[in-house]
Amino acid sequence: MGMTMSEKILAKASCQPSVKAGDIVWAQVDIALMHDLLGPWLVDGGFKRLGGKLYDKEKVVIVSDHCTPPATVQQADILKFTRDWAKEQDLSYYYEFEGPCHQVIAEHGHVRPGRVILGTDSHTCMAGGLGAFATGIGSTEMIGVLLTGETWLKVPETIKIVWEGELPEGVYAKDMVLKTIKDLGHAGATYQALEFSGSAIQNLSIDERLVLSNMAVEAGAKTGLIEPDEKVMEYLRARGVTDDIEFFKSDEDAEYIRTLHYNASELEPQVACPHEVDNVHPVSSVQGVKVDQVYLGSCTNGRINDLRIAAKILKGKKIAKGIRCLVVPASQHIWMQASKEGILDILTEAGCIVNMPSCGACGGFTSGVIGAGEVVMSSSNRNFRGRMGSPKGEVYLGSPASVAATALEGKITDPRKYLLEGVL
């Protein structure tokens, strides 16, 4: 019997010729990722009581992103603790004020096909878009990883998600993943891996593939993998990775617990309505809902391609009166690129506020929180009650194009209206 990508990576990580779904393995961890909010200040006590010696200072990566820039003294204290801890442990890789951790570790070449990446953040699964087995763990579990470089994992069953055909203009990876989550349900893939495949996936840029993997956890999945290809190598080479890299691909006769088939050419823009990510409807049935704020950013959809799409829609126009449009590039690198391309000027002239790369507004941690009764259209990955502030607020999720079109009209709007002349 053949093996899936997850099975192959976990066989390698546990030094076995083969493993199958359901096996419990001791896996060696290639990258242990922590961020400020769920990092050192939580693990330090247990870590020190158990010896306090890191398994490998080259493999532990910390990114301060959730408390940046700090809005309260408590956040400033957490940030300081994190920074001091990274210094005390003499870590080779500590990043702060650069953007959300998942984007930052991808840009710095820490994410590579075949690696096992465990992080104290649920969206660690984003690294699956580059072919890594990546998943979120709790801070307590992280203590064991920091000390030993290993942890036990149950090899997940895999659900295959096949997208064939060509995406129509104005429809993006975000719409694909929202549709997939709608069908799976927000707990429909619990402890299972998603594997995205098919011609529509192969045709996606790396930036777009990362959107799919990022949101795998919103269906409860352990991870969301995409078979690596030459595009992945180009992405890594552009980020200074020169090593030879082994690709782990699923065998033809690998066993899947379930397969879902989709035709991308039939898809229309999708919107997740409050307060669950699987409460997804085509934009045509949600349009007209009035918003107070739009948010374009996050590790899900704050990359350069996302900002380019928004700039295309907003160029030479003004956002609707009375609403706020927060734009947060997903990293400093993306900020600089957007600045070079004149995108930040276009967005600012349209009336948007461009904030520094951070998790701050995505989860209502440091900025952009909403009050009772306020409504947001967001390009992020979660719309849980209270996600961006008041539990009496409402968050809708859509693609960057849907977010930009909504900013123009002040109400949820089909982006194809601005991208395709004469179609709507």
Ligand SMILES: CC(C)[C@H](C(=O)O)[C@@H](O)C(=O)O
């Ligand atoms: C703060 C943390 C619990 C969280 C996560 O793990 O995903 C955050 O990054 C998010 O997106 O909600």
Ligand code: SF4
């Ligand atoms: S989902 Fe938002 S809060 Fe969570 S890591 Fe990504 S940008 Fe940060």
